[in-house]
Amino acid sequence: MTVPSSAEGDTLSKSLINAAAPPRTFLARFQRWEWMLVGLIVIVVALNTALSPYFLDAQNLSRTSSDFMEMGIMMLAMVFIIITGGIDLSVASNLGMCASFMGWLFMAGVDIWIAALAALALGTFAGFVNGTLVARMKLPPLVVTLGTYAFYRGVAYVLLGDQAARGYPEAFTYIGQGKLLGTLLPFSVALFGVLAVVFGLVLHKTTFGRYLFAIGNNENASVYSGVPVARIKVIIFTVSGFMAALAGLVLAARFGSTRPDIGNGLELSVITAAVLGGVDINGGAGTMSGAVLSLFLIGLLRFGMGLLNIQGQVQGVVIGLLLILSILLPNVAHTFSGSGRKLQRHSLWAIIAFVVVFIAFVAFFFWSREAVLIK
């Protein structure tokens, strides 16, 4: 299939293309977002260790890490969806519906494991419904999952009313509270770790993962190239439903009970973690390692602030500022990486905005701490 050369002489002797990219400079390697997250985690750990003696404590770290595993489990599938340019707002509601369904079955006398399996099936089906509406009916995912967000949560309330399902056997609560034999590693963290590796490999090492990036970068061209776009979308929303149900089991097991408002509002934390991890909200870019790092960054930050008696609402403000910083930072980094480039007006604004937000961030952090400690 060679193209008959259109040129005579020199074009052929000259190499038109190389197989390998030129090696990246030392600096360029470290300009990856993942390294910035690692840096932020180091700062958070150092700051918190300095401020509280309880932070670097194995017991504490072990307990706190299991606190955000439900979020992490849902985030894994959310990364897939966001990379294709979609969004799933219904995950936390689906979690609530599945946990409530399991609790409802359990209270009706069904064996807990059968109830758990039924909940997983329900969540998977709920995700399949989302996927079908998005992919086959070609409805916008934001609207579809906003609808099911309300619907699935409603079902949770219908099932349990204002009561709580409780009394789960210890074998079940192990999923949320137990530690691996003889270690401090919580079962839920181990579960998340295994799942994160699997999802990471699928995203970065398989044809399926490549198709996700292709769809997110240009859905039309993917269709023209024979990528089964609709089928892939159904699959990822279905997986997201399954993961929401799984997160529901973990959370119910950790609490040891289920209320219909369980996991309320978690979907935004999940999306925040993914976006802070460098997953492009417009689709087409992101890494699983970045998302996982950002999950731990948020978790450690919240834990540290908790140790300093900073209230939950205040923690929300800090996380919000961090998210905005994370969006500004690449702009700023870009400005300084261009060698000898003239500072342009918009990058100047990015730096100013960055500094302002950063000062607000630090000031707020200390002020809120003072405000609480003085009492």
Add this chain to the structure above:
Amino acid sequence: MTDYCLELKDITKRFSTVEVLHGVPFNLRPGEVHALLGENGAGKSTLIKVITGVHQPDGGEIVLNGERVHFNDPRESREAGIAAIYQELSLFPDLDVAENIFVGRQPTTRGGLIHWRKLYAEAGKLLASLGVRLDLKQKARHLSIAQQQMVEIARAFSLHARILIMDEPTSSLTLNEVADLFRLVRRLRDEGTAIIFISHRLEELFELADRVTVLRDGYYVGTHPLSEVTRDDLIRLMVGRTISNLFPKQDVPAGDVALKVENLSYPGVFENISFELRKGEILGMAGLVGAGRTDVARAIFGVTPPTSGSIQVAGQPVQINSPQEAIRLGLAYVPEDRQAHGLIPPMSITANLSLVVLEQCARHGWLQDKVECDKAFNAARQMEVRASHIWQKARELSGGNQQKVVLAKWLETKPRILILDEPTRGIDVGTKAAVHALMSKLAAEGMAILMISSELPEVLGMSDRILVMREGRMTAHFTRAEATQEKIISAATQSVSAGDVQ
């Protein structure tokens, strides 16, 4: 000092370490049409972007009306009286003609509301002064591409542009529309506007331009009055060599029927399309933009399946409901719009090349990086894709090289039936010749090729047989011997008669 309204001196531009413009000079007089010519990747677009402030030069200077200037962004150049009209038009589809002309600068009443009466009056006055007739209240989305261009030109003039840059304005216009556009351009020129005109159609340059500046591989080759050069001179200057034959389709005995289409219809778009395509044959599909040719191709390829009619591939009746099924049957479709349908611009050349054959680069779904990389490298090298390495992003390539990537990507599937939709639109002479040679070679190897093209010399030169469509119907069918430019134009523009095709 000089009579130039714009003068570029030794413009140098680097992208990271690659220098793409090497000390290029350029000058422009008021009241002239100055053509900028060069192959894709020669640096024309970069030079334009330096002039409009999208890019800042790394060396050299820009002198506008005798004063040295520096533009940080396109807004500053616009304020200095430079307007650019790109291939991709940028109107607001849901605003009407008058609103689009004055968008962002609508005249307001004292209360801060839009002064509609004044808006329409001024827009009307402006269009009249340009000699353009358009319905001011027509929404932009209902305008033809030619009309949209007129609106963009009007917008440029409402901004008092003294320098107008037109980047391939004619590539998707019909002959009559081109004539209208040229009339407007001449009129603007006569009023003292300086115009920089980019086009790959050399005939147009001779018709319209006063001087031409040729670039090659980022170097300045020369500036000449068009009265002093010939077409062959320009090609030689542009590619640095002579290209003997642009259309080298050799005669190949046609083989078995590869694709047979009968009474294919999609109401409102096309109706009763029937044709046969044989192995080793190139079937040209001519017609005006919007005649439904692309829709027929998309229907055959399963992107939007037809509502009625039948398709046979190699004698077997088939149902094609998706591109995946089409690919499995040995079809490949190189779409008209590279950016939107052909490529995934933010991804690497490698990822683009392997996308259709990704399953072949994987074992049980696991990507084999080495297999993928080798495949992509070989495909890119054979197609002579010009890039620094195969991990470069597709959007960084020039148009011609992007088209080579799309072609290479589809040839990886080893198709038996190849549908090419405007295969050489917007690409340079050298790449064009390479694409034509490739088509001829593929046909000689027994591939069946359906070529949609709006360029008559290409249709006439490359096709064994030619179909002509107009308004969703087939209006004529010629063999290569019968076909002439006049016959095709008349079939593409005549009103549809009852009999249609034999």
